[in-house]
Amino acid sequence: MIVPEHWLREFVAPRLGAQALAELLTMSGLEVETCEPVGALPGGIVVGRIVSVDKHPNADKLTVCKVDSGRQTLQVVCGAPNARPGMLAPLALVGTRLKDLEIKPASLRGVQSEGMLCSARELGLSEDHSGLLELPANARVGAGAGKALRLDEHIFTFKLTPNRADCLSVLGIAREVSALTGVRLRAPEIKPVKSGIKDKHPVRITDAEGCGRFTGRVIRNVDAAAPAPAWMRERLERAGQRSISALVDVTNYVMLELGRPLHVYDQDKLSGPIDVRWGRKGERVLLLNGQTVEVDSSVLCIADDSGPIGLAGIMGGETTKAETTTQNLFLESAFFFPEAIAGRARRFNFASDASHRFERGVDFANNVDGIERATRLILEICGGEPGPTVDLVKRLPKRKPVTMRVARAAKVIGIEVTRKEIESVFRRLGLSYRKAKDRFTVSPPSFRFDIAIEEDLIEEVARVHGFERIPAVPPRAPARMRARPEARRSLHELRERVAACDYQETINFAFVEPAWEADFAGEADPVRLLNPIASQSSVMRTTLIGSLLANLRFNHARKVERIRVFEVGRVYLRDAAAADGPLAVAGLRQPMRVGGAAFGPAFDEQWGAPARAVDFYDVKSDLEAVCAPRALRLEAAPHPALHPGRSARVLIESEGGFQPAGWLGELHPRWQQKYELPRSVVLFELDAEILAATPLPRPAQPSRFPPVVRDIAVLVDATLPAQVLLDVAQAEKPAIVQLIRLFDLYQGTNLPAGKKSLAFRVVMQDTERTLTDGEADQARDALVALWGRRCGAILRA
Amino acid sequence: MGSEELEAIVARAAADFAAAPDPAALENAKAKVLGKTGELAAFRSSLGSLPAEERKAAGQSYNSAVQRIENSLEQRRKQLALAKLESRLAEEALDVTLPGRGRARGGLHPISRTWRRIEEIFGSIGFDVADGPEIETDWYNFTALNNPENHPARSMQDTFYVDLKDAQGLPLLLRTHTSPMQVRYARAWVDRHRRTAAMPPIKVIAPGRTYRVDSDATHSPMFHQVEGLWIDEDISFADLKSVYVDFLRRFFESDELRVRFRPSYFPFTEPSAEIDLQFASGPLQGRWLELSGAGQVHPQVVRNFGLNPEKYIGFAFGSGLERLTMLRYGIDDLRLFFDGDLRFLRQFA
16 A cells, blocks of 8 residues: 555644654554655756747757746756746756756857756656656746655555555545544545436345445546546556546545545446346456456356446456446445455456455445545546436444453553553544443444454554553463473484584475476375476475485585585375374375485595595494484385485384384486486485484493403305394304404405405403303304304305 | 722713613613623622721722612613603604594584574473474464465465365465464363363474465575464463563573564464564664564464463464574575575584
C-alpha cells in the first residue's frame, strides 16, 4: 500500500513530520518500508510567467521569450513548442545546477539568454520532454517551483500484515494515525448524488453465502473519453497506480481513498440481469487481463444471460468492460465474503487489487458511499445522468461482541494496563464498547475483520499502549537441573569428531539433480518437488554423496588440491510402511546422516613425509576414530556409487552384535570420469542416529603381571579377508590371549601364487600370575593350529 | 723414594689426566700411575721395608697421594662426560621453525557454530532441544498453527510441495518454518504428562533447516531457523521480551545493543511482534535490523497442543540462523553459506 502524504494529511493532520509519522506507524504495527520525498528540485528554480514569445531571428526552432521571474523580466531563448504568453513554467535562474549543466548567461545564435525554461525531463521528474512543464495557473510567480509541483511531500510505502485489511486505503491509514495521535479524523464528506433518471439495472444474488450485498447504479450518456484531471492522475501515480482512463481512474481513486473496490460495466454490453452465483463446471470467462479461466462451483461469478462475465471480487470480464466509447454505464459496489474469494486468484496465478482486499475483508457498510463518491467524480469528469442507487442487501457478516477481561489482558501482556487506558485505546480506535467492573465488551466495526476473540482486543491494547512500554521482566521458574544422557552423543559432538579427523563441514541444499540420485543411489524415483526453483534441484536427496561430490568439484575448480568435506543432514526416503508419528510423516523416512569425502593427498604436502594419495584405509581409520569406543567391522558389498572392489558396508558394534550403519568406499571410476574428477575419491555415509549411542565405560582391573608377546606370520589365500582369521581367533583363542593385532601384510613374487602373508602380534597376559615362556609358546601354537584347521593357514618359516 | 718424588708423581698424573682427550686416553694415563706396574706400585711395595717409625708417615703420604690422584681422575672423567653430552646435544639441535607434521584439523560450518551456541545459551536456562521432519504435512506446517487453507497469511510464505500426499489428500510440503516443531513437541509433551498432576512447563528450542520458494541475493531456498517455545501457567509477553533480549545480549556478547519489539501479525501468535536489533558500534551501528518473529502463542494453537488456553499461556519465537550468523561474524553474502567454498569455510575452523 502506497500513500502520498498530502492525501493522508487531507484526512488527518498531526503536527508530526513525515519521518516521525512513519516511525510512529511502524512502531504500532503498520510497517512503513520506505518514506521517501517525491522529489526535490535544485535551488534556483522558480515559477516563471511567460510574458511574450517572439521568433528567434537566426533559428527556426527557437523562440525568444520574455519571462517574469517575480523580481525582474528576463530574456530567455527557448526551444519548446508549447511556450505561449501567460503560461507558467519552471524557470532555472542563472547559477542553478541541473544535473551536469550549470545555467550561465549565454548567447544562443546571437541572442542573449539569461536562464532556462524547463521540461519535466530536464528537472528529472519524468521522461516527458515534449515541451515545457506547465505549472498550475494559481502558482505564485517567483516562488519555488517545487511547491507549485507539490513536490513537498513524502510517499509512504507500507508493508501491511494480512490482518489489517482496514488499512488498505488512505482513509484506513488516516483512521490509524488519528487513533495513535489523538488528532481528529476528517473523513471525506460524501453527499448522495440525486438521480435525474429512473434507469436501473436488475441484479439478483443467487448465492448469498458468497455475496452479501450488491449496490449498483446506472449512469447514462457519459463522455468516457474525457481525460481524468491532472490532480487525480498525479495522486494515482504517486500512489503507484498508472492512469488508464477516466472511468478506471475514478474506480481506482475511490478504492485507494475509501478501500472500496468498484467495477464499471458498459451497460449496453450486458445481456439481461446481473446474477451473482457460483460458477458451473465447464464455464469460462475472458478476463480484463486477457487470461481465459475455467471456473467451477468454488468460484464466485458475476453472470448475465450470456454466462459468467467476471470473477466476483477478483477481476471483471473483457466482454462487458467500459471503454472510452462507452455511453451508458453500470457501477458495481458489492460485498463478497472473504471465504468466497480467498485463494481463488492465486489458483489462477494472478492477484488483483480487488481480490487482495476482498480476501482480507472489505468494509460492508460503505457500499453506498463508494457509489456516491464515484458518481460525483464521474459526473465532474465525464458528465452524464445518474439513475437511482439500488442497494440489494442479502446477508451481512455478523459482528459478535467480543469480551476482554482486564485480568486476562494483564496475564497475557505481563503488566497491568489500567481500565482508563484500555478505554482510551478503544475510544481512539473507534471501537464501541460496554464496560463492566472487570471486563470490556467491544462491538467490532464493519471495517475490522480481525477482532473475533479476546486476544484480538488484548493485542490492540498492547499495540496502542506501546510494546516499548512493556517492561522486560526476567521470568521466574523452578531451578531444575538438566543434563544430556551421557550415553548419547549430540550431533554437535559428532560434527566435532569428524572435524577433528580433518574434514571441513559444508551445508548443502536438500534438493538435488535427479541424475545424482540415479548415479549415486541407483534411485530412479526419489521424492520430487512439484514446484522446484530449477530442474537441477528438483528431487529430494536420498544420499549425501551427490552434494559432497559437488563440493569437491567446486573447490577443485578453484585449485584446491586436497579436499576433505563432510555434511550432517537428512535424506528423504519413500517408505510406504512408515506411519505418522510424533516425529514422523507417513509414507517417508527422513533419517539424519553424516557423510564425508576425501580427495587428493592423504596429508597436506609436508617436508617430512612422502606425498601419497588418500586411500580407503585412511578413511576407515577416520571412521574408527569417529566411532570409538565402539568398534567397526567392514564387509565387502556393492553400492551404486562405489568401486565394486572397494566398497564396504560399515557395521558398528552394538549391544548384541554389529549393526549396519552405512557405507565406505571409493567412488566408482565410471562416476569419477563422468563428473570430471582427476583422482579417486573416498566416500562414507553413516546413519547419525546409530552413531549417537555411545556406551558408558565399563573398566576392568588391569593385570599386575607382565604381558608376553609372540608374533605369528601365516600364509593364507590372497582372497581370504583378514577379518576371518580375527573372528576365528576371537571365538576360540586360548584364555590368556588378550589381544591380536594384524601388523603386516605381504604379497610378493617370492610367495606361492595366490597367497599372501599376514603377520599378527599376539599379546598374552594372566591376571593371577606371571606366564612362562612355555605357556606362551603353547598358546601361540594353538592359534597357528586353529588357523591351519579353520582357514588353511600355514605358518610362515 | 721420598715425598718430593711422590708429589712429582701426583702433579704429573694430574697433568696427564688433563691432557687426555677422551675416556680411553684417560684410562691409559690412570694405568700408568695407578696400575699394577704403575709409578706408585714401586712406592707402595717399598713401604714394607721401611723402619716402623717411618712407615706410618710414609703410608700416610702414599694414601694422600692416591686420594689426590683419584680425585683429579674423577674430575677429568666428569669433564669428558659433560663435553661428550654437550657435543651430542649440539648435534641434535632442531630447526624448531620447521612446520609441524601430520594431519591438520577440519572445522565446523559457521551456521553450526551459531546453532550450537544458541543451544548452549537457551540450555543455560533449561530449554530442551528438539528436531523433527523437514518434509511436513499441511496440518503441522499451517493448519495447526492457525493458518488454514486459503488464508491470506499463507501467501506470506511460498511453499515447496512434493509428490506425496497426506491422509487428507493434501500434498506434503517442505516446512516453511520450524514452527511445526512447536506443535509436535508440545503434543508429545502433553501426551507424556497426561497422568502427571501438574504438567511441567514446555520449554524447548527447535533449530533446523527450512525451505521457501525464494532465491536471490538475500534469500536462499533453504535456510535455518530456530524456534523457541515456553508454555506454562503464567508466561507473558513481558517474559518474552526479557528472554529474547537476554539471548541477544549473550549471543552477541554485548550489553550495549538495543532491541525493539514492533507489533506485527502471524497467524499463530497474538499479540505478535517483529524483533529488531540495533548495534551501538561497528559497521551496522544505528541501523534497525529485522531479526525475528515472536509473540504470545495463539489460543487456537494452544488448543492444538492439547491444552486449555485459559490455563496455559506462553510465548514462541522464530529466528533466522543465517541472519544471526551474518551479524555475528560480519558476513554480507548469504550465498557463501551454501556453495561449499573451502576458502570461506576454513576460516571458521
